[in-house]
Amino acid sequence: YDDRDGHIWMDGKMVEWRDANVHILTHALHYASSVFEGERAYNGKIFKSREHSERLKRSAEMIDFEIPYTIDEIEAAKAEVLAASGLQDAYVRAVAWRGAGPDMGVASARNPVRLAIAAWEWGAYYGDAKMQGAKLDISKWKRPSPETIPSHAKAAGLYMICTMSKHAAEAKGCSDAMMYDYRGYVAEATGANMFFVKDGEVHTPLADCFLNGITRQTVIGMLKDKGITVHERHIMPEELEGFEQCWLTGTAAEVTPVGQIGDWHFEVGALTREIATDYEKLVRS
Numbered sequence: 001y002d003d004r005d006g007h008i009w010m011d012g013k014m015v016e017w018r019d020a021n022v023h024i025l026t027h028a029l030h031y032a033s034s035v036f037e038g039e040r041a042y043n044g045k046i047f048k049s050r051e052h053s054e055r056l057k058r059s060a061e062m063i064d065f066e067i068p069y070t071i072d073e074i075e076a077a078k079a080e081v082l083a084a085s086g087l088q089d090a091y092v093r094a095v096a097w098r099g100a101g102p103d104m105g106v107a108s109a110r111n112p113v114r115l116a117i118a119a120w121e122w123g124a125y126y127g128d129a130k131m132q133g134a135k136l137d138i139s140k141w142k143r144p145s146p147e148t149i150p151s152h153a154k155a156a157g158l159y160m161i162c163t164m165s166k167h168a169a170e171a172k173g174c175s176d177a178m179m180y181d182y183r184g185y186v187a188e189a190t191g192a193n194m195f196f197v198k199d200g201e202v203h204t205p206l207a208d209c210f211l212n213g214i215t216r217q218t219v220i221g222m223l224k225d226k227g228i229t230v231h232e233r234h235i236m237p238e239e240l241e242g243f244e245q246c247w248l249t250g251t252a253a254e255v256t257p258v259g260q261i262g263d264w265h266f267e268v269g270a271l272t273r274e275i276a277t278d279y280e281k282l283v284r285s
């Protein structure tokens with residue numbers, strides 16, 4: 001993974017893949033002062049590229065640093081990375097962080113802010129069984145309150161409990177974990193948002209303490225265009241039993257049907273399939 005051919009954009013220039021390293025005293029490595037983006041290119045073009053670049057800048061501001069590149073510069077850098085990769089379909093990862101410098105305590109004002117962008121091949125996030133219906137564990141970790149942490153940032157620090165939740169899920173043979181929020185409402189999976197279907201209407205947790213995914217917003221728009229009612233609201237765990245279908249949305253996950261969450265079962269129904277197919281068409285159009 002690290003020792004391979006290729007190029008990564010780092011702080012304004014393309015460097016050899018295997019030389020794209022940081023120093024061990026990088027502030028972000030110790031204090032999670034890092035934000036990132038996950039993007040997908042289809043047929044040589046990044047889907048909603050500008051929205052991802054804007055979110056990257058916003059995430060950095062939310063955790064108190066400024067990325068020293070404009071949106072246009074970030075867009076140009078991503079295009080350069082994608083072209084250099086030679087890939088038509090690719091996953092693109094941008095990451096910005098507080099680097100190594102004179103400050104090695106909690107404060108880091110004098111250290112440089114850095115930016116890197118890489119692209120690689122990444123197929124279905126939940127593997128080949130994507131349309132069979134993923135099995136989800138229920139995490140013991142809760143999405144934190146916006147008063148505890150900047151919950152809406154795509155920031156490294158918010159993923160510590162996601163990694164722990166996902167590892168626990170995989171150890172039980174599940175693909176991912178559903179996380180409740182700090183109040184006990186259904187929130188999201190460890191790297192994807194959630195949707196439920198009941199009586200022809202769609203329900204999705206209100207994104208008031210977690211990432212309001214770009215895919216989530218896209219899918220809500222698609223549903224509304226079809227005339228389907230979408231309820232963005234707080235969802236109680238007891239309600240899961242009454243939902244007929246469930247799917248996940250995310251750049252990596254795209255639209256992935258869910259077959260099971262804990263002991264609750266869902267069918268991979270017509271609407272789930274339709275939305276998955278329509279999303280695939282949209283990103284390639």
Ligand code: PMP
Binds near residue numbers: 193216
């Ligand atoms: N929630 C979390 C925690 C995520 O990591 C992601 C993936 N970025 C999402 C939701 C979905 O966001 P998006 O649709 O913008 O990829």
